[in-house]
Amino acid sequence: MRIASWNVNSLNVRLPHLHQWLADATPDIVGLQETKLEDPRFPDTALLERGYRSVFSGQKTYNGVALLSREPALDVQMGIPGFEDEQKRAIAATVGDLRIVNLYVVNGQDVGTDKYAYKLRWLAAVHDWLAAEIQAHPRLVVMGDFNIAPDARDVHDPEVWNEDHILTSTAERDALRRLYALGLHDAYRLHHEAGGVFSWWDYRQAGFRRDRGLRIDLTLVSDALKPKCRDAGIDREPRTWERPSDHAPAWVALDV
DNA sequence: ATGGTTGGTGTCCAA
Numbered sequence: 001m002r003i004a005s006w007n008v009n010s011l012n013v014r015l016p017h018l019h020q021w022l023a024d025a026t027p028d029i030v031g032l033q034e035t036k037l038e039d040p041r042f043p044d045t046a047l048l049e050r051g052y053r054s055v056f057s058g059q060k061t062y063n064g065v066a067l068l069s070r071e072p073a074l075d076v077q078m079g080i081p082g083f084e085d086e087q088k089r090a091i092a093a094t095v096g097d098l099r100i101v102n103l104y105v106v107n108g109q110d111v112g113t114d115k116y117a118y119k120l121r122w123l124a125a126v127h128d129w130l131a132a133e134i135q136a137h138p139r140l141v142v143m144g145d146f147n148i149a150p151d152a153r154d155v156h157d158p159e160v161w162n163e164d165h166i167l168t169s170t171a172e173r174d175a176l177r178r179l180y181a182l183g184l185h186d187a188y189r190l191h192h193e194a195g196g197v198f199s200w201w202d203y204r205q206a207g208f209r210r211d212r213g214l215r216i217d218l219t220l221v222s223d224a225l226k227p228k229c230r231d232a233g234i235d236r237e238p239r240t241w242e243r244p245s246d247h248a249p250a251w252v253a254l255d256v
Numbered sequence: 257a258t259g260g261t262t263g264g265t266g267t268c269c270a271a
Binding site: 061 | 261263266
């Protein structure tokens, strides 16, 4: 079973990329972020023709998340239960005997801004949700664009991306560690120790060509799934294609 | 640090 997370930065623009990548990588479950599509415009028919069912929660212009799966997605949850949020950033479903949560974590703009405060509130709500979710569903996968680089190995320049910088600040990394404390593990780090492997590169300043990136697209697996996690990685190839998303797909392989 | 690039049904905002 292969599960992947990809921030497509407009599914309208990136649908050909998604089709190509599904054909190349043949994942079983995919979480998408930044679809930027209202639900009536979601390309569920085209995806079904390629063997993927979809559930989605979108809006115009910003945000939007979806789950694609070969098997049916059941008990679908849109948004964080009990957390009022106009922004469509979370969707969860049960596929087979796995509970899958797909998140588009708030970017936060800059440390100290209103958006940063919203990011920390949002992450606190996610924590409480996942605490309940892992009790109800011990076989839990939490994937998404976390907009947090876990540690210094996950940034191209730790002097710039430091404890006071957005995406790497102490409060953001503490929020991620609180998720780990629920019994969730960064699947990539179960298999790879080295730094310098990234999932996002800024469009500006030739960020990808210079490999000036961050690893902010993560998949967390629960204690129960940890022994079944075989490998994880990031597929850089779609980032080399014409008119790419600024993110690459991050995948995990599970022996389930 | 700053500026720079991309997407959106836009002409500034978000990333």
